[in-house]
Amino acid sequence: MYTIELTNVRKTYDQFVAVDNVSFNIEEGAVFxxxxxNGAGKTSTIRMMIGIxxxxxxxxxxxxxxxxxxxxxxxxxxxxxxxxxxxxxxxxQLVFLGELHGxxxxxxxxxxxxxxxxxxxxxxLQNKVEELSKGMQQKxxxxxxxxxxxxxxxxxxxxxxxxxxxxxxxKDVLLELKKQxxxxxxxxHRMDQVEKxxxxxxxxxxxxxxxxxxxxxxxxxxxxxxxxxxxxxxGSFLEHNPLVSVFNNYGNxxxxxxxxxxxxxxxxxxxxxxxxxxxxxxxxxxxxxxxIEVVGKTDA
Amino acid sequence: xxxxxxxxRREYLERIRTRAFIIMxxxxxxxxxxxxxxxxxxMNPMSHGARHLVVVASRPQTAESIREQLTKVQEQxxxxxxxxxxxxxxxxSETPSDLTVDVDTNTSADERTALTQKVRNKQLDGVVWAxxxxxxxxxxxxxxxxxxxxIQNAEIGVGVDRALHREALKxxxxxxxxxxxxxxxxxxxxxxxxxxxxxxxxVTFIASFIMVMILYMSVLLYGINVMxxxxxxxxxxxxxxxxxxxxxxxxxxxKILGVGAVGLTQVIIWIGTAVLFMAGNLVAxxxxxxxxISPQMLVAFAVYYLLGFTLYSTIxxxxxxxxxxxxxxxxxxxxxxxPLAASLGIMFNVIQFPNSTIAVWASIFPLTSPLVxxxxxxxQMPPWPQIALSLGVMIVSIWGLVLLCGRIYRVGIxxxxxxxxxxxxxxxxRYA
Numbered sequence: 001m002y003t004i005e006l007t008n009v010r011k012t013y014d015q016f017v018a019v020d021n022v023s024f025n026i027e028e029g030a031v032f033x034x035x036x037x038n039g040a041g042k043t044s045t046i047r048m049m050i051g052i053x054x055x056x057x058x059x060x061x062x063x064x065x066x067x068x069x070x071x072x073x074x075x076x077x078x079x080x081x082x083x084x085x086x087x088x089x090x091x092x093q094l095v096f097l098g099e100l101h102g103x104x105x106x107x108x109x110x111x112x113x114x115x116x117x118x119x120x121x122x123x124x125l126q127n128k129v130e131e132l133s134k135g136m137q138q139k140x141x142x143x144x145x146x147x148x149x150x151x152x153x154x155x156x157x158x159x160x161x162x163x164x165x166x167x168x169x170x171k172d173v174l175l176e177l178k179k180q181x182x183x184x185x186x187x188x189h190r191m192d193q194v195e196k197x198x199x200x201x202x203x204x205x206x207x208x209x210x211x212x213x214x215x216x217x218x219x220x221x222x223x224x225x226x227x228x229x230x231x232x233x234x235g236s237f238l239e240h241n242p243l244v245s246v247f248n249n250y251g252n253x254x255x256x257x258x259x260x261x262x263x264x265x266x267x268x269x270x271x272x273x274x275x276x277x278x279x280x281x282x283x284x285x286x287x288x289x290x291x292i293e294v295v296g297k298t299d300a
Numbered sequence: 301x302x303x304x305x306x307x308x309r310r311e312y313l314e315r316i317r318t319r320a321f322i323i324m325x326x327x328x329x330x331x332x333x334x335x336x337x338x339x340x341x342x343m344n345p346m347s348h349g350a351r352h353l354v355v356v357a358s359r360p361q362t363a364e365s366i367r368e369q370l371t372k373v374q375e376q377x378x379x380x381x382x383x384x385x386x387x388x389x390x391x392x393s394e395t396p397s398d399l400t401v402d403v404d405t406n407t408s409a410d411e412r413t414a415l416t417q418k419v420r421n422k423q424l425d426g427v428v429w430a431x432x433x434x435x436x437x438x439x440x441x442x443x444x445x446x447x448x449x450x451i452q453n454a455e456i457g458v459g460v461d462r463a464l465h466r467e468a469l470k471x472x473x474x475x476x477x478x479x480x481x482x483x484x485x486x487x488x489x490x491x492x493x494x495x496x497x498x499x500x501x502x503v504t505f506i507a508s509f510i511m512v513m514i515l516y517m518s519v520l521l522y523g524i525n526v527m528x529x530x531x532x533x534x535x536x537x538x539x540x541x542x543x544x545x546x547x548x549x550x551x552x553x554x555k556i557l558g559v560g561a562v563g564l565t566q567v568i569i570w571i572g573t574a575v576l577f578m579a580g581n582l583v584a585x586x587x588x589x590x591x592x593i594s595p596q597m598l599v600a601f602a603v604y605y606l607l608g609f610t611l612y613s614t615i616x617x618x619x620x621x622x623x624x625x626x627x628x629x630x631x632x633x634x635x636x637x638x639p640l641a642a643s644l645g646i647m648f649n650v651i652q653f654p655n656s657t658i659a660v661w662a663s664i665f666p667l668t669s670p671l672v673x674x675x676x677x678x679x680q681m682p683p684w685p686q687i688a689l690s691l692g693v694m695i696v697s698i699w700g701l702v703l704l705c706g707r708i709y710r711v712g713i714x715x716x717x718x719x720x721x722x723x724x725x726x727x728x729x730r731y732a
Contacts, residue, residue: 050544052710069547077544083537088314096310100303100545144541 001064003028003152003183004049009058011044018044019055020207026185026200031178033198033215034187035291041207042187043080046154050077062152073102076150080157080187082141086130090116090140093129094147101148108147115143119169135166142170146177153177156187171197191287201287205295219284222293225258226283227267233275243267253279257289303546307554308561311529315562325566329573350398351425353456354415356407358432363403365467366430370459374399377455407431419443428460435464505651505679512647512671514567515605516640522563522609523616523636527629529555530620530709539709548706552621556613556702563609600677607694608670612636614701621709639667647675654680664690666697 005025011018019041026032034042047053049060051069060067063074085093091112098108116122119139124132129140138161145153158174159167174184174197186194195215202212211218229235230253238256239247243266246257258264268280285293315321353370357363374397404411418424427443434440442456462483469479533539533551542551615636623629646668650659654676663673663682669690676682 052540052543072545075544077541079540079544081537081540083539083541085314085532085538086536087318088310096306097541097545099306100542141541 001028002026002061003030003063004185005059005061006045006049007059007061009045009048009055009060011048011053011055017207019048019204021058022202022204022207022209023058024202024209024212026183028183029178029181030199031174031184031197032186033191033194033201034185034204035189035191035194035201035287036204037189037295039206040189040204042189042204043156044207045204046077046156046185046187049154050075073148074151076145076148076153078141078145078153078155078158080160082138084129084137084140084144087128089126089128090121090132091125094140094144097144098147101150103148111147111149112143115147118173119143134161135163138162138166142173146173151182153182153184154187155185157189158186159188159190159193167193191291195287203291203294210294211290215287218290222285222290224282224284226255226285226289227258227264228253228255228279228281228283229271229277230279231271231275231277235275237274238271241267241270243270255283257285303550304554304557307542307546307551308558311555311558312561315525315559316565321562321566325569328566329570350400352400352402352423353426353428354402354404354424355428355430356404356411356415357430358405358407360403360405362430362435362463362467363405366428366460366463367401367403369463369466370401370428370456371399373455373459373462416443419445426456428456430460430464512644512675514571515608515670515674516644518563518567518605518609519612519636519640522559523612524633525563526556526559526613527616527620528626529559530617531623531626531629534620534624543710548710549703550706552614552617552702552705552709556610556617560609560613564606596681597678600674603691604670604674607691607698611666611670611694611698611701612640614698614705618701618705618708621705640671643668643671646672650675651679654682660686664693666690666694669694 002025007023009022010020022041022045024032034045036042044053048055049062049067050072051067062068062071065071088096091109094112094115095105095108098112099105103111113122113125116125119142121132121136121139124136129137132140142158145155153174155174158170162170178184186198188194198215200212200214201218203210229238235249235254238244238254239249241247243259243262244256245259248255256267258267264282268277271277271280355363355366355370357366378397404415412427412429415424415427419427422445425444427441429441429443440460442453444452446452465483466479469482474482530552533542533555539551546554616633619629619632619635623632643662646658646662649656650662650672653659659672659676660682662668663676664686673682673687673690677687
């Protein structure tokens, strides 16, 4: 069964087409990435999934049935626009949001306390939200989305503004939820952050999906044509080399893409002749590169 | 429904716990008491106490007559004060005054200067200059240190006027009894042909005016809170979380009910306190109001107050949904204040002519009906179908407005930071 299924969904605001003919579905228990640059239509797509707006045309089904509001009690949503009632105490706030998702007061309370312990902010339960740091508020927001044990979790830019420690904490929690069989949808423009987590993706640009499918298959399609090289000495000869089509210097290492038909062994030989190699690794292309390539094609 | 209840409960509990709520609950009645009692306390000592006047007239009998009437006016007043003191336990600040009036027939300019000097030196409190010259031009100078004290001036004026009338009638050869009879005032007793009560129209007016003021004040005080509550949702950016689980109309209804309940709690506390004080102290005024306020008026007040308050809160909610900041909201507040002020104006007309066309229509039109229909009920019971119609129209308008606000609010989240124009808002309403 699909947790969510979008079929030919289109949404326009006035003349502006925010989302055009988007279709994808997410398998139960999968981690799905809705990717694209800023303004691509990711948030508009999500807002239609959770009934904040309705699509102009197309269908949305959730948990195998056409969208209905009561289904939202099984959905956890972390919006890109974070917000909490600032004057409200943390515990009261979590209980309130839990109750709105159909939880009993006592149950909501118990789970709120458990979650706060888990994310190491239990001592702030009686504080007002405005007294917390940004990072702590993020944690509360995160708990608010997960408190009612949703089967479908939607996270819009979840890592935005998180420090590395909290980002990793969040990642661990999400992996645990994945293990429990929850369906997770990430929406982000920072593709490097979710690349490691996603089973499948949909890349959208200017409201139109440009690439979608299982991540492994997509990467396989683009092959291992990238090479990371770490060396001592002058590497400038790589920049205008007939064997290389794309050259990126990252300071400590360079990443190149082979020209079509070029042999990586030939390149290795060339490099060993001119410098001392510490690392020479054949890589899959990153999602970001694939995206730039795809978008570059569609834009052109 | 559960969502509306949860949202309203949160709003209510969060607000009622704030320091601002507690301070307002205590401070407003104190301020009101200050406004009502303060000026009285300050004014009375000035206009009363022992006073010493001199009446100057060309003829001694004129001066004597004025003296007699001035003393009579004062005696009558002292009697009224004594009576009201006996009747109520209220410790009135009014005290009977002693009035001494001397008579003088020296009408020379020197005498006038001398007397004026005495008034200035506080040896005298006033001089009534009723010389023949003054009588001829019908303008009698009253020399006083408190020329702006209209209460005192009116008292003296009444006394002098009566004295001169009596003098004129006496000159025609009428006896004192005949003069008394001629000058006695006649009272008009209005009878309601439609079978309404014969309540004192003045008291009815005051009673309905007080209730109208309560409604007016609460709309102004709490309507803005509803608006703020919705703006708060926007500025704290929580609305997207809320909208992922609750309908916008549920949000609106919850906010309006929650904030409204806070206002009601406060008003009930105030009225309760006032009733307690009145029961203890103001027996006379309570009796007076008891005659004027019928049970049906109280029911009508409760119903129209609740509906009117809800309707206006909804308008404020709509304003909150349309804008992004309080500054912007202030420009739109006239939308709520204007119909309120208009119905206040119509209300005066209604009390004069309760069955005029404008009164009937204004009591059915939803924005004016809370105030206007209530004052109609207070003055003269309108036909039942009209009352039913006005209630129906109001309930439908409230629900319609809630749905409308919900739409504005939902679409508003897509447009942060930009002030919407009216055409844009109309366009929003069409978005699903």
